[in-house]
Amino acid sequence: MDDISSFCMKAARGGGNGGGGGGTKCGRWNPTAEQVKVLTDLFRSGLRTPSTDQIQRISSQLSYYGKIESKNVFYWFQNHKARERQKRRRVSTAKENHHPLQHNNLNNNSSSLTHFAEINEVIQSEERVIETLQLFPLNSFSETNSEKLRYLEYKENASSFSTYNNFGAYDDQMDHPTLDLRLSFL
Amino acid sequence: MDDISSFCMKAARGGGNGGGGGGTKCGRWNPTAEQVKVLTDLFRSGLRTPSTDQIQRISSQLSYYGKIESKNVFYWFQNHKARERQKRRRVSTAKENHHPLQHNNLNNNSSSLTHFAEINEVIQSEERVIETLQLFPLNSFSETNSEKLRYLEYKENASSFSTYNNFGAYDDQMDHPTLDLRLSFL
DNA sequence: GCAAATTAATGATTTATTCAAG
DNA sequence: CTTGAATAAATCATTAATTTGC
Numbered sequence: 001m002d003d004i005s006s007f008c009m010k011a012a013r014g015g016g017n018g019g020g021g022g023g024t025k026c027g028r029w030n031p032t033a034e035q036v037k038v039l040t041d042l043f044r045s046g047l048r049t050p051s052t053d054q055i056q057r058i059s060s061q062l063s064y065y066g067k068i069e070s071k072n073v074f075y076w077f078q079n080h081k082a083r084e085r086q087k088r089r090r091v092s093t094a095k096e097n098h099h100p101l102q103h104n105n106l107n108n109n110s111s112s113l114t115h116f117a118e119i120n121e122v123i124q125s126e127e128r129v130i131e132t133l134q135l136f137p138l139n140s141f142s143e144t145n146s147e148k149l150r151y152l153e154y155k156e157n158a159s160s161f162s163t164y165n166n167f168g169a170y171d172d173q174m175d176h177p178t179l180d181l182r183l184s185f186l
Numbered sequence: 187m188d189d190i191s192s193f194c195m196k197a198a199r200g201g202g203n204g205g206g207g208g209g210t211k212c213g214r215w216n217p218t219a220e221q222v223k224v225l226t227d228l229f230r231s232g233l234r235t236p237s238t239d240q241i242q243r244i245s246s247q248l249s250y251y252g253k254i255e256s257k258n259v260f261y262w263f264q265n266h267k268a269r270e271r272q273k274r275r276r277v278s279t280a281k282e283n284h285h286p287l288q289h290n291n292l293n294n295n296s297s298s299l300t301h302f303a304e305i306n307e308v309i310q311s312e313e314r315v316i317e318t319l320q321l322f323p324l325n326s327f328s329e330t331n332s333e334k335l336r337y338l339e340y341k342e343n344a345s346s347f348s349t350y351n352n353f354g355a356y357d358d359q360m361d362h363p364t365l366d367l368r369l370s371f372l
Numbered sequence: 373g374c375a376a377a378t379t380a381a382t383g384a385t386t387t388a389t390t391c392a393a394g
Numbered sequence: 395c396t397t398g399a400a401t402a403a404a405t406c407a408t409t410a411a412t413t414t415g416c
Binding site: 027028029030031071072075076078079080083 | 381382383384385
């Protein structure tokens with residue numbers, strides 16, 4: 001609880017911070033433009049999870065441009081990586097019905113599985129619920145048979161599988177299919 | 187029988203992949219965010235090697251979100267499982283001699299952080315970064331046996347890190363830099 | 373022009389996973 | 395079955411941008 005932030009001198013507000021200047025804002029690391037540039041270049045070059053050694057070197061080098069600690073470098077890569085991914089995901093999603101779980105989860109007795117509850121909630125949006133198609137019927141035929149099948153089949157029949165794949169139907173808005181993702185083996 | 191893959195229409199390339207966009211890229215399956223989410227949730231819920239039956243149902247359901255074939259589902263699980271394992275293996279490569287040193291460190295400015303593994307980059311589901319790069323070969327501080335620190339340590343030592351608000355003196359290598367930050371690999 | 377108020381970015385923490393070892 | 399190692403996702407919190415009223 002000894003919070004360091006207690007004795008950080010609040011320095012010049014506004015006017016940007018001096019890169020290597022004297023401003024010692026303590027609250028949190030505030031990277032300089034040069035620091036950000038180098039970090040970004042490293043990231044773009046493919047570095048995503050620098051090792052300790054790398055972090056220390058980066059930090060050491062970047063300290064020339066201003067105050068910085070190793071942990072800042074670590075956090076920067078963590079955040080940048082995560083947010084780039086986030087950004088990509090957002091972009092790739094055309095219509096995201098991302099509804100926070102609210103209430104009634106139908107009468108699924110399988111709601112004991114938290115993940116599934118979430119999945120169901122996400123997929124079946126509030127608007128409309130059509131038909132429930134069970135991915136994993138509780139009374140599915142012997143899973144033993146299914147397991148032994150394995151997907152070596154796919155390699156052989158890869159082409160034939162694609163038969164029933166509709167393409168072109170994914171663009172228009174159909175009713176939301178409801179995935180009933182209860183696993184039979186659970 | 188009828189091979190779909192033969193008549194996939196080459197559509198708009200670039201412009202992101204449309205999750206629900208119209209592009210019908212044929213080259214390879216490009217999962218939408220929703221598809222990835224459902225698959226990931228299934229995986230997290232314990233599904234690792236879906237049966238043929240399961241795969242078909244999953245594919246059928248996911249086709250609502252975009253083009254998909256059963257084989258894609260199959261391959262996804264194969265790849266995801268394998269890559270998760272790979273990732274963990276890489277991380278725990280040097281874990282052989284696991285010595286817990288979550289104790290008070292930070293005595294040595296350089297070696298307080300210890301434990302390591304060598305992950306320069308981990309492959310993400312969508313992103314690929316495969317090049318290995320050296321950060322700053324100029325100063326070959328190879329004294330570190332490439333021991334990577336676990337950054338949980340940073341959290342623990344956060345207070346100690348922030349204790350030193352000195353900037354510049356934090357690293358023993360204060361020899362300024364020459365700013366030779368040219369990234370050797372750039 | 374300028375600050376107070378509001379919003380957007382992003383640094384820092386916490387939490388939930390994964391595989392693998394014991 | 396439990397625990398260790400190590401994230402990555404989700405979240406919290408603080409700083410910078412910006413908007414707005416004067």
